[in-house]
Amino acid sequence: MSTPRHRSFAAFTVLALSLCLPAFAADRLVNMTPNSRSGETNQDAEPTIAVDPNDFKRMAGAAFTWDNLTGGPMVTAAAPIFVSTDRGLTWALANVVPSKIGAGFPTGDITLSFSSTPSGASGHKTSWLYGGTLSSATAGRPMTVLRSQDPFSSTLMTTLDTRTGNVDQPHTSAKTSAASQDKLYVGFNNGYGCGAPSGRTSTIDVSQDAAAAAPTLTLDVIEARNTACQDGFAQVAAAHSDGTVYAAFLHDWSSSPRLVVVRDDKWGTGATPFAALTDPSDSVAGRYVTTALTLASGFMGQNRLGASNVSIAVDPGNSDRVYVAWGDSNGANSETIHVRRSVNRGVDWSSDLMTVTGAMNPQVAIDDIGIVGVLYQSVSGGKWETRLARSNNMDATTFATPGTLLAKQSATTPTATYSPYIGDYASLVAAGSNFVGMFCASNYPDKANFMSGVTFQREVDWAAHKLYSDAAHTKVVAPSIDPYFFEINTSICNKTPFFCNICKLKPYLCYPIFDPLWFLKCPMCGIDILVKLEDDSYRQVTVYDSLGKKAGTLKRLSEPVVEKGVSYNYKISLQPKEGLGYVLKAELAAGKKLPGNFTPPVMVKQVER
Amino acid sequence: MKNIWRPRGPVSRRLLIAAAAVSALLASGRAPGQDDDAAALTERSAIVVRAKVVKANASNEPMVAASPGTAVIRITKMYAGSEIAGDQTGKTATVILSRPGSLKAGQEATFFGNPRFMGKTLTIADEGEIASRDAASRAAPSIERHVQARRDKPVVERLASATLVFRGVVETVRPLAAADAATGESKPYPTRPSEHDPDWQVATVKVVKPLRGEAGPVVTVVFPASRDIVWFNVPKLRQGQDSIFITHALSPEEAARHRASGLVAFMDKQPAHVIIEPSDVLPPGDEARVRGLLSAPKEVK
Incomplete structure (x- = not known):
C-alpha cells in the first residue's frame, strides 16, 4: 500500500515522465458533427478517414454529408468533408468536393488519402490530399479522382480524372516514394452490370506522380480472369514504401465469388502491372485467398449487405506481411467477417486469424510497430456494436477479441432514410503506433453506449439524453446517424508482456521484430538484424528477446550494408528459436528527441552458421 | 451606391x-x-x-x-x-x-x-x-x-431539357420487370443487381393539364424506386398522386449505363419518359411557379 508521500512521489514521477514523452494522443471518441450544425438530422453514412503522415494532427474525413441540415437536394455546389488540425479533438466541415445545386446526393461513394509530400500550400502546412468519388456534379455520377493542395483552406478540390459508365466504389490509397513521387491508386469497379469485356471489372486508376501539375492517370485492369458478369464492388489497394503494391477484390462477384489478391513490386509500373502474384491452380495473375464464397445479402440492422466489405493492409515495416479482411454470408440477413494474412508476399495464406459472426464492415490496418487492428461493426441484441480488435502476440496472429467497444447504439432507430444505413464500409488507418478510424452510428446521447470519454461537438444534454439545435437547449433535435472519429493507442505491450516490462517507461523507444519464417525456413540458421541509425541520435540500442532476456547491443559496422538504396550501419547477429522475437530498445543521446516512435529502417538476413 | x-x-x-x-x-x-x-x-x-x-x-x-x-x-x-x-x-x-x-x-x-x-x-x-x-x-x-x-x-x-411538362395524376405503378413480362421480354438481369440498381418502376400518369409538349391523355413514366443514396431523393410515385411532372428522355450515356437493366429495351418498345432528378416531380401547388419559369427562358433567349 502506498503512503501519501509515496503517492505524491509517484504523481511527480508520472508528471515528469509525461513531460518527457512525445505528445501522443490518448484514446478518444468524438462525434464529428460540428456545433454549428447542431440542428442536423441527416443520415451521415459510409465514412472515410485520412491522416497526414507528416503531422498526425492534420486529418480529413468524409461521409455522405449534405450541405443542408435535412438531407434534401444540395443548396450549394460543394459538398463538405470533415477536417481537423488538432488530431481529431475538434472537427469542422470544409466545403471542398465538387457537387451541384439541386443534386439529390452531395457526393456518391467517397474515400480520401494523404500522401506525405508537402503540398506547398500557402495557407496551411499540409501534404497533398487525394480522393476518389462518385461525383454528383456531373450527370451519370462518374468516378472522379480529386486532389486538394490545402483541404484546410476549404478550396474546391481539383478533378484529376473522370471515368464514366457503370463505375462504383472508388477506394483511394496514396503513398509517396523515395523519389518523392506521389503514387496514387484509386481502385474501383469499372463496368458493373456486365458492362466490361469478359466481366473483368476490377480496375485501378493509377498515377505514378499524382502531385505533378498535370498528372497522368492510367487504368490498370487487375482482374486477369473472365467472370460471368462482374467482380465485387470494392477493389482496395495497399502500397508499401518499397514499391510493393497489393490489391484485393472479390473475383466473379455475381457467380462464383472468391477473394483474390494481386501484387506489383514496382509501384504498378511496367507492361503488365499487378501480375507478380499468380495462383498455382491456373498460373494466372491473382492469388486466390479463399475458395468459392457465398456472399451476404439482405439487410442487417437496417444496413444492406453484400455491397463491399474487402480490406487489405501491408505492414509498413515489412512488405512481405499483408493482411486481408472480408465478409461473407452468415445465413439470411447476416454476415461473417474473416481476417487472414500472408508472410510471404501473398504467395501463401493463413486460415482465419479472426472470425466474427453477425458482423460487417471489416477494416484492417497495421501500425508502425507491426500491431494489426481490425475495426468491425456487428449487430447484437438489436444494437450496432462498433469495435476495434488489436493483435496481442509477437506474430500478430491472435487478437484480443471482441475488442475495444467504441459504440453500442440501436440498430432499429432512427429509421433508415436511404441505403446504406451506416455504410458499405467503415474506415481505419494507422497513425504511428496508434489506430485512427471513423465509423457511423446513431447519435442518441447516452454515455453508457459509448467508450468512456466520448465527446459531442453538437449541442447535447447527456442527462436528459437529448440533442438540441441551439445553445440554450430549447429546440430538440431527433437522433440521426452521425460520423464518429476515434483514436486508440497501441504500444509494445500489445506484443508481449515481457516487452511491456522492458519498455514500460518509454514504450515509444522500443521497436519489435519478428518473422515466423526465420525459424520455419531454416531452423539452424542465424539472423543478422541490420539497422540504419542516425549516429548522433542514440546513446545505445539494446536488443532483448521476447522472453525478456538481453541478447546484446547493436554494433556499428565498419562499412555500411546498402540494400535497395538504404544504408544500414548497425548490426546484431542472433540465433532465433521457434516463436522467439526481439525488441530494439533505444536510448537517446543527451538532448535528442524523436518526432514520433522509434521505427528505424530494419532489414533481417538469414545467415547459415 | x-x-x-x-x-x-x-x-x-x-x-x-x-x-x-x-x-x-x-x-x-x-x-x-x-x-x-x-x-x-x-x-x-x-x-x-x-x-x-x-x-x-x-x-x-x-x-x-x-x-x-x-x-x-x-x-x-x-x-x-x-x-x-x-x-x-x-x-x-x-x-x-x-x-x-x-x-x-x-x-x-x-x-x-x-x-x-x-x-x-x-x-x-x-x-x-x-x-x-x-x-x-x-x-x-x-x-x-x-x-x-x-x-x-x-x-x-x-425544364430546359424536358420532353414533357404537365400536371397529372398517377393511375398505376408496377415494377419494370413486370412491365417487361407483359411485353414478353425476358427478365433483364442475368445476375443479382448492383447496390446502385435504380429498381425501375413504370407508372401510367393521366394528364390533367399539359404545360409544355404534346402529351397524350396518358403518359408512361419510368422512375427509380430504389432507396439507394444515389436515388432516394428522386421522387417516388404512388397511385393517386397529383403532381407536376417534368419528364425526360434518356441521354445516350444514360441509355448505355442502364441498358442491362432492361430500361432501354422497354423504352424502345413503347413511348415512355423518365424522371431521374429530385426536381422532376413537384407538388401541384407549384403549377404557377412552373408556368412562370417555362415562359421566362424563351423570352431571354
Missing part, C-alpha cells in the same frame, strides 16, 4: 441563372435591371445575411487566420442560408471578405457568400457585400425574389 462586387462565373451559367432571376422579376411585374447587382450576387450565394461587423481583421474559425480579409460579424437578418446551419440570427460568423479591408467594426452590410467552414461557428466566403445602408435598403425587397430564383435553378435546368 457603394457596391463591392465583381462578376464571376462562366457566361453560360450566368445566362441560365439570369433567366431564372428574370423569370422571378417578370412574375412579380418588375422590370429587369433594377437590382442587377443584388441579383447577380444572390445568384452565386447560398447565404445572404444582414449583419454588423463586430471585429475587423478577426476570425472565429481556427483554420482561417485573422487578416484584413476577414471579419467577425453578428447576423441580424437571414435572407438565405438557414438550410445550411439553421437560423443564425443573433449569432456571430466569420466572413472572408470579397475585398480585404473594405469593412470596419460597427459597420452594417449585407453579405452574399457561400459556406467555407462549418465548425463551432459558420465561416462565409463572400461573393460580395453591399455596405451602403441606402443601397441595401433598396436591394432588400428584391433579394428575397432572387433567393427564390436561386432555388428555382435546378427546376429551370430540368
